[in-house]
Amino acid sequence: MDPSLALATVLLSVAAAALTTLALGHWPRRPGPAADPATEESETSFLFEGARLVDASGPASGLLETAEKRETDLLTLVCALKPRFPGLDTVFSPQSPAEVAAADAEDGGESRHVFPAHAPEDPARIELCRWEEFIRITLSQPVAEQPEDWECGFLRQENRALRQLLNKSPYPIWRQTSGGEITWANAAYLDLAAQQADIHPEDARGWPPVRLFSDISLDDGTPEGKACRVSLRLVGRKEEAWFECRSFAAGRESLHYAADASATVTAQRNLEHFVQTLTKTFAHLPIGLAIFDRGRRLALFNPAMGDLTGLPADFLSQRPTLDAVFDRLRESRMLPEPRNYAEWRRRITQAETESANGIYEETWSLPSGRTFRLTGRPHPDNAIAFLLEDISTEVSLTRHFRAELEISQSVLDTVEDAIAVFSEGGRLAFTNRAFAQLWFGADECALSEFTIFEASRIWREQCHPTPVWGDLREFAAAPTNRSEWEADIRMVDGRALRIVVSPLPGNATLVRFRAVDAAIPFVSARLNARRSRSA
Known part of the structure; x- marks a missing residue:
């Protein structure tokens, strides 16, 4: 060893010892008389x-x-x-x-x-x-x-601190041997034992304590660290008390913790009962119902959903995702066939997004001829509810009714008289081609823009003065005593017309304009009626 290095080491050791001695000697001592040995x-x-x-x-x-x-x-x-x-x-x-x-x-x-x-x-x-x-x-x-x-x-x-901490814990904690003998328990465990035996807590302090959770044992297959639920029948309570227990190995013994889970079990049972009630209620609905949770997995469905879509019950019971359900519907041709797959996926994403943000509605016309209406609505906890309704009959009736209306309109268009029908509220409901050509010089007119008042104003502007238009408005507004009447009018261009006003069911009014060879002097229909009564 280098002599200089050894000398430096010795000097450093001496200096450290001197520094420590100096520090210890610097500690102040409290003055006072010599201590009494006692x-x-x-x-x-x-x-x-x-x-x-x-x-x-x-x-x-x-x-x-x-x-x-x-x-x-x-x-x-x-x-x-x-x-x-x-x-x-x-x-x-x-x-x-x-x-x-x-x-x-x-x-x-x-x-x-x-x-x-x-x-x-x-x-x-x-x-x-x-x-x-x-x-x-x-x-x-x-x-x-x-x-x-x-x-x-x-x-x-x-x-002492740990014992106080454990005894103040509201959760039962105990330690037991592999044979199930309790070797230690906190106050909450002893109080629970007293409640089960219906005795005073002080009387339950005997040793060893009663084993409450006989099914909890690591040697009998209880998983270590995992929660398992155990029920106890306590005196004075109608329902069982439920506890979530966790067990851990502690040398040759095992340590166990129990937390009261009665409220959780009751809430889960109430939820299951509520779901069963909803399922029974929805089972009688003809509309298919499917609710997807926040993870977009099927959480609830009714039998109508399987009947309408043809999806098997075992598939729906596996809680498939929303995409899996739509893929299965596309494979079974229960979705409208898209022009391309990318467009179809975009529509599915759109249905999910719009359903989460508000009400989404779409009509599916299937290759089989059936028609479905899909409605998506937001649900609590970011879930989505889809309603699937078979509207094939409704669509068929609508198409049939529309076809009848088109036939009726075609029939009206073949009539030479100009015809206008006003509803009970005085709004223009039907016209034919002759009416549009006579008063507007076109093949058709906008029905929603006219009432009996706007129509009579147009007629008055294109005809010579006559009290017919006032009588027409009174007739359309009269709820009773309505009978057919007619009168002759002359347009400003010289054409003579005969107007025939007839009542229709539902307080509707039919107005017909017929061309005549020569106009006769106008006489109000109501004036004629008054003259007949006076005569």
């Missing part, structure tokens, strides 16, 4: 440089070894002592270097804090001294009341 105190000291432990007494090292490890040595010690000495962590709150220097300057370069124990009967205390980068923590308590060593005291304190 009240002599034992001190356990920790020296930190920053957050790193650089020196500690024998019991101190044992305490740190048993404490839960934290990010730094200082944080490990503070977290271990904080339950016994509250407020210890407040000294280490974040401060700026200027604030730390100012605080140290006020105390002559040192800062000292004393923390008494939380329990009044506990005489222990902690003295914390900080200077420059060093922190000394001294734990003092009478020798007469000191445990055999600090490690055992800390473990007892942690054991």
